[in-house]
Each structure stands twice: as C-alpha cells, then as structure tokens.
Amino acid sequence: MGSLIPIGGGGDAEIKGRLNAAFNDTNLPILRGIVANENIFDRRHHLHRIAYRLGTYPTKTYPGDNAKGKWFFFLKKIVKDAAHNGVSTTDSIKAVLSYALNNYGVKRVVFDAIQGTDPNADHYVYPDNPVSNAGIAGLVDTTGTLTVTLICPAPLPNTTASTPNQNADLDRDENGNIIEKPPIKIFAPENLSPPILLKSTRQPKGKTKPTKPRKKAKKAKKAKKAKKAKKAKKAKKAKKAKKK
Numbered sequence: 001m002g003s004l005i006p007i008g009g010g011g012d013a014e015i016k017g018r019l020n021a022a023f024n025d026t027n028l029p030i031l032r033g034i035v036a037n038e039n040i041f042d043r044r045h046h047l048h049r050i051a052y053r054l055g056t057y058p059t060k061t062y063p064g065d066n067a068k069g070k071w072f073f074f075l076k077k078i079v080k081d082a083a084h085n086g087v088s089t090t091d092s093i094k095a096v097l098s099y100a101l102n103n104y105g106v107k108r109v110v111f112d113a114i115q116g117t118d119p120n121a122d123h124y125v126y127p128d129n130p131v132s133n134a135g136i137a138g139l140v141d142t143t144g145t146l147t148v149t150l151i152c153p154a155p156l157p158n159t160t161a162s163t164p165n166q167n168a169d170l171d172r173d174e175n176g177n178i179i180e181k182p183p184i185k186i187f188a189p190e191n192l193s194p195p196i197l198l199k200s201t202r203q204p205k206g207k208t209k210p211t212k213p214r215k216k217a218k219k220a221k222k223a224k225k226a227k228k229a230k231k232a233k234k235a236k237k238a239k240k241a242k243k244k
Contacts, residue, residue, distance in 0.1 A: 011070075015056065015058055015071060016112070018056040020108075022054045022056050025108050028107065028109070034186055045171045045179075047075040047094075049164050049169065051075055052072075053180075053184060053186050055188045056192065059190075066160050069160025072160070072163060074156055077161070078123065082122035083122055083124075084121070084122055087131055089122060089123055092125040096139065100146050107144030110145055111149075111150075114126075119154050125148060125150060126151055166184050166185065
C-alpha cells in the first residue's frame with residue numbers, strides 16, 4: 001500500500017501543490033486561453049494525459065514509493081472506472097474544471113482529498129459527483145475560490161502506469177486523429193513549484209532585481225563619472241586654446 005491519496009505528505013502534498021498552482025489566480029487565465037483553442041476537458045481528452053500536459057504530477061523521489069507511476073495509474077484506471085450517485089467521477093471532475101474556466105467569477109481552484117467512511121466505495125467529488133452548473137456553483141465561496149474535494153475510500157494500491165510523453169499516448173478522436181493542439185506541454189512541473197529564495201535577498205533565485213537604493217547609487221556614480229569626464233574635456237580644451 002502507498003500513501004498516495006488522501007493528501008498527506010510526500011507525493012500527496014507535491015501533487016496537491018502542483019494542482020493548486022496550475023489553477024491559481026495567475027494560471028487560470030492562461031488555461032482559459034488554452035481551452036478557447038482546445039477544450040482539454042471534453043469527453044475525448046483523458047485525465048492522465050491532461051495531468052501530463054498541465055505538469056500536475058510528482059517528480060521527486062520517495063523511497064519505496066513510485067509516486068508518479070501510482071498517480072498516473074490512478075488517473076488512467078481507478079478514476080476512469082469510478083462512479084458515484086450514477087455519475088462518472090471523470091465526468092464530474094471535467095465538469096467542475098470546465099465550470100471554473102467558463103465562469104469568470106471563479107478566481108482560482110483549490111484541490112483537496114479526504115478519506116471516506118466506506119472502504120468499498122469508488123472515488124468521487126464531494127458532495128455527490130456534481131455535473132450541473134447549479135451543483136458546481138455551490139463549491140465556489142465568496143472569494144471566488146472553487147474547492148474540489150475528492151472523497152477516497154483508501155490510499156492507492158502499489159500499482160503504477162507509465163508516464164505519458166509528447167509523442168505517445170496522445171488524445172485522439174473516434175477516427176484515430178490526434179486532437180491535441182500546441183502547446184502540448186502547457187506547464188512544466190518545475191514551473192508549478194514554489195520558487196527557491198536567495199538567503200540574502202529573500203527573492204526568487206535567478207530573478208533578483210537591484211533594490212532602489214542600489215539603483216540610486218549606481219545612477220549617482222554614473223552621473224559623477226560623466227561630470228568628471230566633462231570637466232576633464234573642458235580643461236583639455238582650455239589648455240589647447242591657451243597654447244594657441
């Protein structure tokens with residue numbers, strides 16, 4: 001048995017962090033632009049493939065736990081086959097995320113998972129695998145946060161699936177034609193991770209900018225140098241005129 005789902009530490013927390021980052025205030029408008037060109041949440045797109053394209057999967061190494069493989073198996077098989085209240089859990093997840101992208105009152109999506117009381121039940125979206133706009137609207141609070149809570153019967157079994165890539169396991173239509181449009185990789189996992197801060201500035205590594213005092217000092221130094229050069233040029237000119 002693995003610890004993956006319900007959300008805890010390790011790979012669980014990493015997945016939750018990536019999902020929350022992909023659908024945060026900054027990235028939600030980007031996804032709206034993507035979906036306007038390609039509806040990645042329609043019936044022909046698969047959750048494991050969507051997760052790969054969004055970069056919402058674990059990449060860290062966890063001793064004795066293939067978190068990435070288990071996550072893709074979960075999306076490719078367990079959730080795909082799950083149903084609750086007569087509704088497919090996959091359809092509910094897609095309906096909720098489509099609602100978030102089509103309703104501008106939604107500012108961000110936050111993901112969570114809790115363990116249910118029935119170990120024999122399927123995974124489902126709280127409260128009852130909603131698919132209608134009316135049912136999904138109740139998941140949005142007054143700040144514009146839509147919370148997706150997955151009810152899980154138990155942690156995942158130690159079964160894995162391979163990681164999708166840019167050239168294989170692509171989403172296709174009924175005739176076998178590839179329906180994915182660029183960009184195939186919408187986000188990379190590393191771009192959905194918290195930035196590493198420099199100890200000296202507490203700013204993201206590689207993205208630090210000079211502070212205002214340093215800018216002023218640099219500007220003053222440059223002005224002083226220019227003034228000195230101008231003075232020297234003037235003195236040189238006066239000396240030349242004197243010789244004549």
